[in-house]
Amino acid sequence: xxxxxxxxxxxxxxxxxxxxxxxxxxxxxxxxRYEPKDxxxxxxxxxxxTVAGALTGSIVVGLAVWLSQFRLFDxxxxxxxxxxxxxxDDLAYYVFHRLAHRVRWFWASHVIHxxxxxxxxxxxxxxxxxxxxxxSFAFSLPIVLIGFxxxxxxxxxxxxxxxxxxxxxxxxxxxxxxxxxxxNTPSHHRVHHATNPRYLDKNYAGMLIIWDRMSGTFEPxxxxxxxxxxIIKNLGSFNLLWAAFHEWIGIAKDVATVPGIxxxxxxxxxxxxxxxxxxxDTSDTIKARWRESEGQEQTGARHDREALPxx
Amino acid sequence: MxxxxxxxxxxxxxxxxxxxxxxxxxxxxxxxxxxxxxxxARDAHSGFVPTDAAVSRDGKAALVAGRDGDFVLLREHGAxxxxxxxxxxxxxxxxxxxxxxATGEKLFGDLRLDLGEADAARWSERLAGGHSEVTA
Numbered sequence: 001x002x003x004x005x006x007x008x009x010x011x012x013x014x015x016x017x018x019x020x021x022x023x024x025x026x027x028x029x030x031x032x033r034y035e036p037k038d039x040x041x042x043x044x045x046x047x048x049x050t051v052a053g054a055l056t057g058s059i060v061v062g063l064a065v066w067l068s069q070f071r072l073f074d075x076x077x078x079x080x081x082x083x084x085x086x087x088x089d090d091l092a093y094y095v096f097h098r099l100a101h102r103v104r105w106f107w108a109s110h111v112i113h114x115x116x117x118x119x120x121x122x123x124x125x126x127x128x129x130x131x132x133x134x135x136s137f138a139f140s141l142p143i144v145l146i147g148f149x150x151x152x153x154x155x156x157x158x159x160x161x162x163x164x165x166x167x168x169x170x171x172x173x174x175x176x177x178x179x180x181x182x183x184n185t186p187s188h189h190r191v192h193h194a195t196n197p198r199y200l201d202k203n204y205a206g207m208l209i210i211w212d213r214m215s216g217t218f219e220p221x222x223x224x225x226x227x228x229x230x231i232i233k234n235l236g237s238f239n240l241l242w243a244a245f246h247e248w249i250g251i252a253k254d255v256a257t258v259p260g261i262x263x264x265x266x267x268x269x270x271x272x273x274x275x276x277x278x279x280x281d282t283s284d285t286i287k288a289r290w291r292e293s294e295g296q297e298q299t300g301a302r303h304d305r306e307a308l309p310x311x
Numbered sequence: 312m313x314x315x316x317x318x319x320x321x322x323x324x325x326x327x328x329x330x331x332x333x334x335x336x337x338x339x340x341x342x343x344x345x346x347x348x349x350x351x352a353r354d355a356h357s358g359f360v361p362t363d364a365a366v367s368r369d370g371k372a373a374l375v376a377g378r379d380g381d382f383v384l385l386r387e388h389g390a391x392x393x394x395x396x397x398x399x400x401x402x403x404x405x406x407x408x409x410x411x412x413a414t415g416e417k418l419f420g421d422l423r424l425d426l427g428e429a430d431a432a433r434w435s436e437r438l439a440g441g442h443s444e445v446t447a
Contacts, residue, residue: 016323020330027334035337035389040328047320054312117391122327197357228354236386236393237418279398281357289358 004151007158015165019121025171026120033170037238039122044240045112046125056132064141064150073147082156085148086207089140089156093206096139098217101201101283107272108247109134115243117230119193124168129244163207164189184209187221194227197290200283232273232281247272337390341370348373352383355394359383365410365434367424374401374412374424374434384412386422395419405435 026033075081100110109128116123131137143153167189175185184205192203202219205212212218221227235243254267263276273282331337342348349361352375360378367373372386382397395414402413410431412422426434 012320016327019327023327023331023334023336027336031334031336032338032340032390033336034331034334035391036328036332038337038389039331040324043324043327047317047324050312050320051317117388117393196354230391233395234388234391234393235418236388236395236416236420238389239418242418286357293358293360 004155007155007162011162011165015121015125018166019125022121022169022171029171033118033120034122035118038116038118039120041238041240041243042116042118042122042126045129045243046122046127048129048240048244049127049131052129052132060132060137061150061154063137064144064153067141067144068147068150071145071147075147075149077149077152081148081152085143085152085156086159088143088146088148089153089160090205090207091211092139092143093157093160094204094211094215096136097204097206098215099139100136101204102271103269104247104251104272104274105268106134106136108251109136111231111247111272112244114193114231115235115246117234119168119170119190119227119229121165121168123193123229124165130248160206168193180209182208182210188212188218190227190229191219191221193229195230195232196225196228197287198222198225199227200287232283232286340387340390340392342366342373342385342387342392343370345373348375348385351375351385351392352377352394355385355392356381356383356396359396365424365426365430368427369425372422372424374410374422376437384414384422393419400438403435403438405431407431410434 023034096106097110100106109130112128113123113126116126128134128136140153140157144150164184167184167186169186170190172186174180174187175183179185180187184203184207188203188205188209191199192205194200199219202217203209203212204217209218235246237243251268255264258264258267258276260276266274266276271282271284273280273285342351343366345364345366348364348366351373352361352364353359356377359375359381361375361383362378364373364375372384375383375385377383380399382399382401384395384397384401385392387393395416402415404411404413408425408428408431410424410426412424414421424431424434
């Protein structure tokens with residue numbers, strides 16, 4: 001069995017230094033990019049996530065080892081396997097991430113990462129405490145069943161996580177065009193964290209933006225529609241426990257109060273914002289209203305132009 | 312994860328937050344006028360068509376009324392503005408120049424709008440009576 005290091009452990013000191021560097025840049029460019037209480041909440045959520053991961057990690061490893069006895073192939077540590085495992089792990093991340101925004105059960109964990117109204121490197125570390133509970137690890141397990149070594153998969157997942165750190169910044173505008181075409185970048189990921197209707201449920205990529213381009217979920221960042229970060233119903237609080245558990249509490253309240261099993265299941269598994277009486281907004285209803293209002297504005301502008309006297 | 316690593320991580324977390332505070336990061340925003348409040352409300356609630364706004368004299372909060380009888384409540388939150396949408400007039404109470412809007416959320420809190428006595432009375436009457444327009 002090959003022993004591979006946990007790349008995330010080695011990256012942590014670099015994370016701390018880069019947060020500090022970005023803070024110093026922000027102080028010169030735009031001090032509102034950081035807010036001390038928001039930074040503290042994000043970093044404490046990150047620390048809690050690491051603790052939760054340490055507590056449940058052995059169960060995930062045990063499950064992967066158990067599943068590996070049913071593997072289809074015996075793949076060794078050959079060069080092409082490394083390339084394939086990085087690609088498959090990134091694809092698995094895309095699938096997980098897309099569902100994490102479209103199924104409230106997964107969203108209840110993932111919303112923590114989006115619940116800051118800031119977009120900086122501390123936001124990258126704002127991670128869930130309940131990933132194990134929401135079964136987010138299950139999306140990578142098919143790779144074990146194919147027959148890739150478990151250590152190789154975990155190493156690739158660690159590298160993927162590290163990659164996603166640096167894209168949480170406003171300090172970098174655009175990367176070279178070839179890079180923007182293939183890889184996830186700060187610009188692409190700013191779109192993902194934005195609540196502007198145009199940007200909702202777009203750019204789910206981990207490392208490679210090609211999955212979004214292939215699946216029709218890609219949206220480029222526009223200079224005339226600057227991203228507004230956060231969630232549709234921003235927390236309005238820096239309370240750590242509320243940030244960690246608010247959506248789970250919301251699910252529990254909805255399930256407890258709504259009549260009918262179909263409605264109860266809807267509040268757990270349908271998209272975030274779904275309600276049995278249509279009284280809340282999903283990203284789809286928000287987008288529809290936005291398209292309608294955009295259409296009205298464009299029609300109004302066209303009428304205004306037509307009403308102008310010809311020169 | 313060892314206890315030493317956990318203590319080290321927590322020390323780094325508090326150090327970074329303290330540095331952010333020492334550097335003076337996160338300027339508190341102010342809502343300057345009704346125009347800005349209406350723009351913020353449109354950003355917060357897709358398709359919202361604002362008709363008029365009550366902005367607290369300290370710039371810390373605002374209530375924006377919409378064409379369809381909906382309302383958007385705005386208040387500062389750190390270096391940003393947080394919003395709440397009401398499909399109908401929210402519960403309010405008035406104490407002279409102060410209008411307090413109930414959100415029903417303990418952690419978001421009720422909102423205190425210092426509107427001046429005349430505006431507070433007008434908005435209070437409107438929200439209590441469900442009038443569609445406030446006459447200046």
